[in-house]
Amino acid sequence: MKFSTALPLLAGAGVALASQDLDVLSSRQVHVDKRGLIDVCVGLDVDLDILGIVVGHLDVCLCLSVLPDFVKTNPVCQSGSMVGGDREVQSTLENLINNHANKQNCTYPDHADPFCASGAPCNYHCKDGFQPQYDDGVDCDNPGNNIPKDCTCPPPMSVCNGQCGNFPHGCGSQAPSSRRRRSNAPKCDAGKTICGVPGGSHGRGWECIDTTSDLESCGGCAIASPFDSLTSRAKVGVDCSALPHVSSVSCKASACVVEACASGFEPSPAKDACIAVAVAARRHIVDAAGAEGLVADVAGLVGVKEGAAGVAKVGRDLVDAAGAEGLVADVAGLVGVKEGAVGDVHVLRDLVGAAGAEGLVADVAGLVGVKEGAVGDVHVLRGLVDAAGAEGLVGDVAGLVGVGEGAVGGLNVGRGLVDAAGAEGLVGNVAGLVGVKEGAVGDLHVL
Incomplete structure (x- = not known):
């Protein structure tokens, strides 16, 4: 990769010594x-x-x-x-x-x-x-x-x-006064200012700088022009690159703009300096806790509203939501728990658990519905569904077994095994296999 070798250095401004052969x-x-x-x-x-x-x-x-x-x-x-x-x-x-x-x-x-x-x-x-x-x-x-x-x-x-050059009419200048010397100072293009440079002999080095965008003379000359008087009130510029803890900075509109800082620091709200980071942000965890009307919403994961107390923690694969007195916890498409005195929801890759009392509604769509029971419990794994209840429990695993209006009902579904047992009017029906109705005791095993 080739770059131009004709790089500008520093413009010259001193007046040379006259040649010994000059007139x-x-x-x-x-x-x-x-x-x-x-x-x-x-x-x-x-x-x-x-x-x-x-x-x-x-x-x-x-x-x-x-x-x-x-x-x-x-x-x-x-x-x-x-x-x-x-x-x-x-x-x-x-x-x-x-x-x-x-x-x-x-x-x-x-x-x-x-x-x-x-x-x-x-x-x-x-x-x-x-x-x-x-x-x-x-x-x-x-x-x-x-x-x-x-x-x-x-x-x-x-x-x-x-x-x-050739000056047939003579030069016509005398040793200038200080005012004349200032008037004879070199001039820069529009938008640029004459500033001093380090290393100039007798302080006479200078260069033309755009102080609105120059990194080392931002807002004014970091080194005063050698042609300014000692009483000059010219604004002193800032060396943006020398700001503490800065790793990336620029000069825009005559002001330093900090883009990035060293480790442990961050740009200030005004982006004119680096300040220490007050709170370390974690990569994969968000904690939200509150009381009396907390609204914690992690979009697409958990919504907790209007509960007396609530806490939500979000990790890569885990969502916990717990609350009391009217808590609404909703993990869309997984479990809904509403209007229960106490509710608790745990969501893992392959596990959903929902438990509640006094009117709990737990609904895992397409898997199991448990409604209006005094006590209900649902656990869902890869290949296992358990449903148990008392006093009017309705447990329905569509296409497998229906258990209704029994005093006690139990249902266990495994990969290759179905057990159904009940008493006092149990109805167990595995379509196309066996029907047991109105018997005092019925027992069915399917392999």
């Missing part, structure tokens, strides 16, 4: 020392590994000074930021550059516009009308490897207000 006009210019900015650059051809995950490949000449912008704009770096955050990616790149065997410490003269090339990491172009000066001529076959010795303004041209 007397040069003595009238204001001289500012060379910035002498130092950078560390190297050509990288590596897989970018962030926290043990290879997020992509980089084949690019890169300098330390451009890393913040490079991380924000390079697609491979942005993939890495999704894994470990911008700061982790930038730290990884810094280590790759500083520990590389072929790294170079680069210095640039005034009027230089640096660009990093794989074969010449410290290369630069000359600007402001200045011309590159080479020691050993020019390599026409590999122009990217031609590194100038300096940027000069050769005769008969001269320097006027930082520009090299």
